[in-house]
Amino acid sequence: MRKTEYLIIGNGIAGLSAAKAIRANDKDGSILMVTRQKQTTYLRPLLSKAGMKLADPRVLQMVDEAWHKEKRIELLTGTTVQEMDVRNHIVRCEKGSIEYRKCIYALGGDAWMPPVRGQNLPGIFVLRNIEDIQAIRRCTLRAKRAAVIGGGVIGMEIGEVLYRRGMQVTVLEMQPRILPRVLDQETAENYIMQLARAGRGAQGSFRVQTNVNVEEILGEDRVTGIRLADGGQMECDLVIFSCGIRSCVGLAERAGMEVDRAVIVDESMRTSAEDVFACGDCAQFQGTCAALWEAAMEQGRIAGLAACGVYERYRPKKYPIFCNSSLVSMFAAGDLAVSGEDGYRVEVLEDREEKVLLTPRKQGSYMRLVYRKDRLVGAALIGNLAGMQALKERMTDAEGSYE
Amino acid sequence: MSGYGFLMDLRTCIGCHSCQFACAEQRSLANGEWLRRVFHLEAEDHKRYVGAFSMGCNHCEDPACVKACQNGAISRDEEKGVVLNDSRKCIGCGACTWACPYGAVSISEETGKAHKCDSCIERRQEGFPPACVAACPVGSLRFGSIREFDEEGAEQLEMEFLPDVDVTRPSTRIIVRRAK
Numbered sequence: 001m002r003k004t005e006y007l008i009i010g011n012g013i014a015g016l017s018a019a020k021a022i023r024a025n026d027k028d029g030s031i032l033m034v035t036r037q038k039q040t041t042y043l044r045p046l047l048s049k050a051g052m053k054l055a056d057p058r059v060l061q062m063v064d065e066a067w068h069k070e071k072r073i074e075l076l077t078g079t080t081v082q083e084m085d086v087r088n089h090i091v092r093c094e095k096g097s098i099e100y101r102k103c104i105y106a107l108g109g110d111a112w113m114p115p116v117r118g119q120n121l122p123g124i125f126v127l128r129n130i131e132d133i134q135a136i137r138r139c140t141l142r143a144k145r146a147a148v149i150g151g152g153v154i155g156m157e158i159g160e161v162l163y164r165r166g167m168q169v170t171v172l173e174m175q176p177r178i179l180p181r182v183l184d185q186e187t188a189e190n191y192i193m194q195l196a197r198a199g200r201g202a203q204g205s206f207r208v209q210t211n212v213n214v215e216e217i218l219g220e221d222r223v224t225g226i227r228l229a230d231g232g233q234m235e236c237d238l239v240i241f242s243c244g245i246r247s248c249v250g251l252a253e254r255a256g257m258e259v260d261r262a263v264i265v266d267e268s269m270r271t272s273a274e275d276v277f278a279c280g281d282c283a284q285f286q287g288t289c290a291a292l293w294e295a296a297m298e299q300g301r302i303a304g305l306a307a308c309g310v311y312e313r314y315r316p317k318k319y320p321i322f323c324n325s326s327l328v329s330m331f332a333a334g335d336l337a338v339s340g341e342d343g344y345r346v347e348v349l350e351d352r353e354e355k356v357l358l359t360p361r362k363q364g365s366y367m368r369l370v371y372r373k374d375r376l377v378g379a380a381l382i383g384n385l386a387g388m389q390a391l392k393e394r395m396t397d398a399e400g401s402y403e
Numbered sequence: 404m405s406g407y408g409f410l411m412d413l414r415t416c417i418g419c420h421s422c423q424f425a426c427a428e429q430r431s432l433a434n435g436e437w438l439r440r441v442f443h444l445e446a447e448d449h450k451r452y453v454g455a456f457s458m459g460c461n462h463c464e465d466p467a468c469v470k471a472c473q474n475g476a477i478s479r480d481e482e483k484g485v486v487l488n489d490s491r492k493c494i495g496c497g498a499c500t501w502a503c504p505y506g507a508v509s510i511s512e513e514t515g516k517a518h519k520c521d522s523c524i525e526r527r528q529e530g531f532p533p534a535c536v537a538a539c540p541v542g543s544l545r546f547g548s549i550r551e552f553d554e555e556g557a558e559q560l561e562m563e564f565l566p567d568v569d570v571t572r573p574s575t576r577i578i579v580r581r582a583k
Contacts, residue, residue, distance in 0.1 A: 043491075043492075043493070043494050043495070043516075044494075045494035045495065045496065046494055046495045046515050046516065049495045049515050050495055050514060050515020050516070051515075053512075053513075053515070054514075054515070059514050059515075059516075061491070062491045062492065063491070293474070293494060294473045294474065297474065319473065322496070322497075322498070324495075324496060324497025324498070324500065324501070324510065329497070329501070331501075385501040386501055386504075387501075388471075388498070388501055388502070389467055389470060389471045389498070389501070389502040393470075
């Protein structure tokens with residue numbers, strides 16, 4: 001049986017952060033990373049932004065094999081951990097059993113596909129991995145009309161990328177507005193309006209439809225259209241589901257670890273199992289799984305430190321949400337009075353002028369500032385995002401988080 | 404303060420755009436992408452200054468792009484006196500592009516990540532000046548020690564169409580020709 005000091009399951013950003021933190025604190029301990037992925041750690045957030053134009057996915061790599069060698073962090077790619085015996089500190093994978101002293105559980109999440117009839121037809125994709133974006137890329141060679149199901153950040157980004165390739169793109173959102181957890185109705189409507197204005201190219205088009213439910217995906221041997229719950233139909237030959245992720249918890253559950261929607265961790269990323277730490281998209285802290293790149297990076301660091309016996313407190317931050325796009329950019333942070341409660345004061349500024357020198361930027365912007373007790377608690381910008389850093393700083397308290 | 408930066412002599416610049424194109428060539432930028440631009444300042448627009456003016460990243464001492472990056476990809480290398488972007492950490496979110504008051508950071512068409520002037524750090528390490536400086540036919544654009552530039556009587560990057568220098572404390576220095 002193989003033995004290792006530190007075993008890291010998963011080589012996403014959380015796993016990589018943990019490995020870096022361990023190596024910084026323990027120069028000699030053996031580190032083994034096991035991943036079902038074929039590649040070294042790559043910049044997943046770029047997939048929905050630049051993935052389509054990257055013929056060579058190596059641009060996305062954060063580290064390469066030489067780095068692993070230099071840091072003496074062994075990487076087993078294409079390997080799935082099947083069972084964990086947390087009591088005896090042993091995991092089993094297809095290449096044999098591994099005994100560990102400390103284990104970092106950083107399996108991340110899988111793209112979620114809601115149960116819809118016809119969802120197994122060719123031409124239907126999720127967007128999570130390099131392989132996904134490469135398959136989508138191949139499909140766009142023939143496809144002309146795309147439907148993106150889910151109007152979150154990923155859905156909006158990939159929708160705009162497809163539009164840039166001259167496709168007719170429709171983003172379908174079930175809720176009354178896009179980015180429903182972040183944006184308020186008015187801001188979301190302004191965003192859609194600006195997109196509709198900008199998204200009328202010579203070849204492609206970009207539209208957003210809210211309040212729609214997908215009933216069935218139509219097609220014989222490949223996707224030809226979508227039937228909506230209200231009876232409406234639309235033609236399309238490419239469908240992308242961007243409906244969020246589900247944390248990979250199966251392995252932890254079978255090992256008897258405490259699991260809710262994700263693996264439950266304390267402020268030092270400790271799980272209910274001894275010497276096992278979880279971080280990133282598969283970790284749930286104070287009832288929330290952040291499922292954000294920056295949060296995964298921070299949690300990975302804290303988990304890595306904890307594995308070395310250095311206990312730091314994880315402080316969940318509220319990260320701003322934004323889409324930077326050549327079509328229409330959007331930034332939202334803090335509390336935009338989404339709940340509709342009283343006690344907020346809202347200020348809206350439209351068509352702000354902002355002089356920018358080196359990079360010409362489109363005008364037509366919208367700014368929404370939300371105050372509570374005369375303190376700025378939320379802000380949204382659409383179009384011209386200049387000044388967002390100042391807004392972030394105005395909202396941030398001493399601990400680096402919004403109230 | 405003993406940092407490094409660009410010096411732009413507006414008295415001698417002929418507005419030929421050599422620096423702009425040399426930069427694009429050095430960095431193999433896609434068509435239409437620039438990390439340095441030349442502007443022509445008309446007396447009517449800018450009461451105090453006339454002539455041409457070249458600007459890229461100003462390698463600020465208090466850079467807004469660094470503060471905006473949530474992934475620690477952009478940082479200021481104090482020793483080399485430049486602001487550098489680590490493309491292995493950049494997730495292409497674009498926060499830096501909106502934060503920079505000079506608009507000196509943009510998203511690369513090719514990689515989808517942020518890119519900016521790195522003062523041709525490789526060339527500098529080999530003892531060559533940055534490509535834009537090497538290309539300037541009249542010696543208007545220089546790169547070197549800010550202290551020496553200040554001793555020569557260079558001024559801060561104060562122009563009416565640019566943000567106040569206190570915002571990010573740019574390292575760029577200028578020598579100006581006053582409009583009559």
